[in-house]
Amino acid sequence: MKFVTIPAPSMAALLLVASTTNAFTPPIPRPSSLALKSRTNVSPRRNIGLRESTMQEKNDVETTTTTNGASANGDATDVASSSETAPPPTAAAPRHKNTSFSPDRIEKAIKERPYPLFLAEKTLGLLDNLSSPTSSPNIGTKERLLVLGTGWGSAAFLKNIDCEKYDVTVVSPRNYFVFTPMLAGASVGTVDFKSITEPIREINSKVRYLEAAATDIDPKTNTVTCASIACEGNSCEPEDFTLTYDRLIYTVGAQTNTFGTPGVKEYCNYLKQVGDAMQIKNAMVNCFESAGLPGLSEEEIEKELTFVIIGAGPTGIEFAAELLDFIEEDGVRYYKDRLKHVRIKIVEAAPTILRPFEDGMKEEATKRLTRSIEIEGVGTIQPCEILLNKQVSEVTENNVYFKDGDKVPYGMALWAAGIGQLPLTKGLVEALQGTEQEQAQEFSRGRLAVDPWLRVIGGEGKIFAMGDCSCLCQTPYLPATAQVAAQQGEFLGKLLSRNYVTNAMSPDGGILPALAIDPDQSRTISEQVASFAMGESEIAPRFQFLDLGILAYTGSGSALAQVQVAPGKGNPNSERWTPVRLQIKGALGFSLWRTIYLLKQTSVKNVVLVSLDWIKVKLFGRDISIL
Numbered sequence: 001m002k003f004v005t006i007p008a009p010s011m012a013a014l015l016l017v018a019s020t021t022n023a024f025t026p027p028i029p030r031p032s033s034l035a036l037k038s039r040t041n042v043s044p045r046r047n048i049g050l051r052e053s054t055m056q057e058k059n060d061v062e063t064t065t066t067t068n069g070a071s072a073n074g075d076a077t078d079v080a081s082s083s084e085t086a087p088p089p090t091a092a093a094p095r096h097k098n099t100s101f102s103p104d105r106i107e108k109a110i111k112e113r114p115y116p117l118f119l120a121e122k123t124l125g126l127l128d129n130l131s132s133p134t135s136s137p138n139i140g141t142k143e144r145l146l147v148l149g150t151g152w153g154s155a156a157f158l159k160n161i162d163c164e165k166y167d168v169t170v171v172s173p174r175n176y177f178v179f180t181p182m183l184a185g186a187s188v189g190t191v192d193f194k195s196i197t198e199p200i201r202e203i204n205s206k207v208r209y210l211e212a213a214a215t216d217i218d219p220k221t222n223t224v225t226c227a228s229i230a231c232e233g234n235s236c237e238p239e240d241f242t243l244t245y246d247r248l249i250y251t252v253g254a255q256t257n258t259f260g261t262p263g264v265k266e267y268c269n270y271l272k273q274v275g276d277a278m279q280i281k282n283a284m285v286n287c288f289e290s291a292g293l294p295g296l297s298e299e300e301i302e303k304e305l306t307f308v309i310i311g312a313g314p315t316g317i318e319f320a321a322e323l324l325d326f327i328e329e330d331g332v333r334y335y336k337d338r339l340k341h342v343r344i345k346i347v348e349a350a351p352t353i354l355r356p357f358e359d360g361m362k363e364e365a366t367k368r369l370t371r372s373i374e375i376e377g378v379g380t381i382q383p384c385e386i387l388l389n390k391q392v393s394e395v396t397e398n399n400v401y402f403k404d405g406d407k408v409p410y411g412m413a414l415w416a417a418g419i420g421q422l423p424l425t426k427g428l429v430e431a432l433q434g435t436e437q438e439q440a441q442e443f444s445r446g447r448l449a450v451d452p453w454l455r456v457i458g459g460e461g462k463i464f465a466m467g468d469c470s471c472l473c474q475t476p477y478l479p480a481t482a483q484v485a486a487q488q489g490e491f492l493g494k495l496l497s498r499n500y501v502t503n504a505m506s507p508d509g510g511i512l513p514a515l516a517i518d519p520d521q522s523r524t525i526s527e528q529v530a531s532f533a534m535g536e537s538e539i540a541p542r543f544q545f546l547d548l549g550i551l552a553y554t555g556s557g558s559a560l561a562q563v564q565v566a567p568g569k570g571n572p573n574s575e576r577w578t579p580v581r582l583q584i585k586g587a588l589g590f591s592l593w594r595t596i597y598l599l600k601q602t603s604v605k606n607v608v609l610v611s612l613d614w615i616k617v618k619l620f621g622r623d624i625s626i627l
Contacts, residue, residue, distance in 0.1 A: 101539070106513060110452045110542050112475075113533035115567050121533065122546050125526040142167040145496075146224060146245035147207075148214050150174050150200050152485035153251035153467040153492075155602060160493025163206035169243065171226055173213045175200055177602060178274055180482060182610070184318040184553070187277040188284065188326045189622030195609035197274065198602040215240075217248070217428045219459055224248070247462055247496070247503075250428070250448065251489070254468035254480065257420030263395035268415035271315055280414065282626050284323070287411040288335045289626075302341045303409040308400050310392055311416035312348035313355070314552045319414060320346055320369055321555030324384060328373050328556065330621045339375060344384040345408055347400070349391045349417075354560075356479065356550050361560045364585045368554035392417075419480055421446045425469045432458040444471035452542030453502060453514040454492050461503030461511045464492055478545055491543045498527070500540045514540035549581075551593050559593035560585050 113121070145166040147154055154170065155177040161168060179196040186193050200209050212228035224243045229236050256272060258264040269283060270276045284307070291304040307323060309316045323344060331339050346353070346369070354362050372382045394401040400408045425448060429437060435458025440449030448465040449457045450472055456463040457473065467485035471477070478484045495502065499517045506512055519537045530541035549563035566580035584592055594614075601607045 101513065105536070106539070109513065109534050109536045109539040111534075112544055113530060113541070117529060117533040118544055118546065121526045121529040121541075124529060125524075128524040128526050144244065144246040145169070145249065146171065146243055146247070147249040147251065148172070148224070149251040149253060149467075150177055151251060151253045151467060152177075152180070152482040153489035154249070155198075155200075155203055156486040156489030157249060157251070157466075157493040158200070158204040158207060158489075160490050160497060161204070162497035163204070165497060166247075168204070168207040170200055170207050170209045171212055171214055171224070171243070172200070172209075173211060174273075175209060175211055177203060179597075179601060179606070180272070181314075181318075181551075182597060183271055183274070183277045184315065184322050186274070187271065187280040187319060188322045189281060189330075189624070190322055190325070190617055191610055191613040193274050193278060195606060195613050196601075198606060203602060210243075212241075214252070214424055217250075217424070217431060219428070219431055219463060222246070222248075222462065245462075247464065248459075249492070250425075250456070250463060250465040250469065251467045251485070252422055252424060252469055253485075254419040254425075255422050256415060257418040258415065259418070261392055261394065264392075264415050267395045267397055268310070268413045270415055271319060278627070280319075280412075283412045284326075285624050285626050288331075288338065288624075290411070291338050291341065292335070298341070301338065302343065303398070304411040305338060305341045306343040306345065306408065306410045308345050308347060308408055308410040308413045309416065310347045310400070310413065311418070312346050312350070312353035312386070312388075313416060314550070316346060316348075316414065316416040317354060317365060317369070318553045319416070320344055320384060321553050324369070324373075324555045326622060327383060328375075330624070332375055333621060334624060336375070336378060339378055339383075340381055342381070342383045345410075346384065346386045347390050347392065347402075348386070348388050351388055353386060353388070354552060357552070357560060357562055358581065358583060361562055361583055361585060365552065365554045365560060368556065368558050371556070419468060421469060432456070435459075440471075440473055443473055447471040449473045453495065453540065454488060454543055455502060455511075455514075461505075466492060472543065475545075481550075483548060484545060487545060488543060495540060498524075502540075516540065547579075551589075551596060553590070553593055554585075557590050558586050559589040561589040561592045561596075 112118070143166050145161070145168045147157065147168060147170045150170065150172040154172075158168070158170070176197045176199050182191055182196045185191045186196060200207070210226065210228070212226040214224050215227050216225040217223075218225075222245050224245065225240060226243060227238050227240050229238055256270045258268075269280050271280065287304050287307070291301045296304070309320050327339060327342055331342070352362055354365055357365070366386060369384045370382065370386060371384075372380050374380050390406070391403045392400060393403045395413060398409055400410055400413060402408075426446065429441065429446065429448060432438070437449055437456070437458035440457050443449065447468075448470045450465050450470050451457055452472070454464045454466055454470070454472075455461055456465050456470075466488035468480045470488075495514065499521050500514050501517055502514045504512045504515055516538050523531065527541070531537050534541060547564045547567070549561060551562075552560045554560060561582075561584040563582040563584070564579050565582050568579040598607050598610060601610060
């Protein structure tokens, strides 16, 4: 096994040795709160939360010739060929000068900040972004920070991390970030695939990128085993190598959940990656082309042109809307004689579509999707049908079967019915068995349970997780959306870049809250507002999600935009929780949808390319080439 080292940390200058204290561990996490108690009252069995640990933090570590030996372009083959070395030795875990925190003080610090102050904090944070980030003085060798994944959380994190303080390495089989909300449009040719992607090296040119897939994580030795494909001429074979880290940022996302339904993996398309969208586009065009072959009966033509979409969340609904646009705008040009046979069937196991939206917005979406389309020379067609309370029992090569006995012949099927955890995430959860993570699984259910500062529970302050693979245990479930992952990435990038200690230990071995190195240290305006809202200057502000609303395109220049302007009272999982939401639909919603999607692009280049794609489609139509 080959080891690749990243420069070692020097935390001694940032931390002072503690004297006497009470550390804290929280009880079993609940959706509404995470009460943190003094260790003086903790029973021998550790409660869920911030684990007591005798594991020691790495400090001054000998580096091998591979410290600066990896190529600047992050070539995995060059890195893997470095000399072998054993994992570095460990030193005493860091301790903070003030570790006396009462349970009441901690409980107050981790409460959600009042909405008006939190909104002011987020707004002023935009001004903070215009100035240089405040970081700790870099004394000695940089700390090794390993990032797994190149999704929303990773992209936001890399935009905010201080590379003068950390030596950052990114590992992912995908060397680019993709704007996933626009994959539905890309799958029918509304935008080009390259217009919604951005290379990771463009997002942060100071990080080292390795094109590889993480296959195993060992939190005891701080190592990650990776697999890359090494090619020489026309011969390619997998090659394993191991990376050591001081801090691990785990943001690998999730995979499509088939719920064990037979035939889904074999016959259904997914829509999570650029490759999925490309495959869907080719399959869609193939269906239209196959329907024109001679000798087909009316029934066979209708089967070829039946598109089944399983799952009526935003992904499924937006794909159906984009497909309807294709039929209405480009199908008339290319496949006019076949349009009367087109069927789009949206299948949903629940009694309603778009569950996060208000009832009025759901009704508007249903109206738009099931609209009649007038086509000259063909007549009026109504291609889309919504099937509610229908559970899929099996998918075969030609039919989708339901538990009530019905079946639908199809030409193409899209599965957009939920997400599940990757094997790597399950493996990390298993590696943390015997820690508080094991108990936290009662609530997180397969996702990595994290504390208010996104530290993985049981990870001793060395592992952080965000996005779809994580679960913030002291709050109700956050939605598995790009918005949540992006905010978590921004929060964590700023937390680690600024003068906070996230792995300080108390004298009795318990991990402390994320703390300011110096209570009187300089702070940005947004940090000052957060400290005022908490009534606390030593403990770092916890992560708090700002719900900016949800969007969904419904076709033909119409979209839904549900914007939350004020939160509800009490538990968001309660039926009595009624936040104030602004509901925008129709052409105005479409304008807002396009504006927000443009503003959220990662670079000016992407903004220009997406805008040009929209103009190109308006002038020349969508490209139907099968590539």
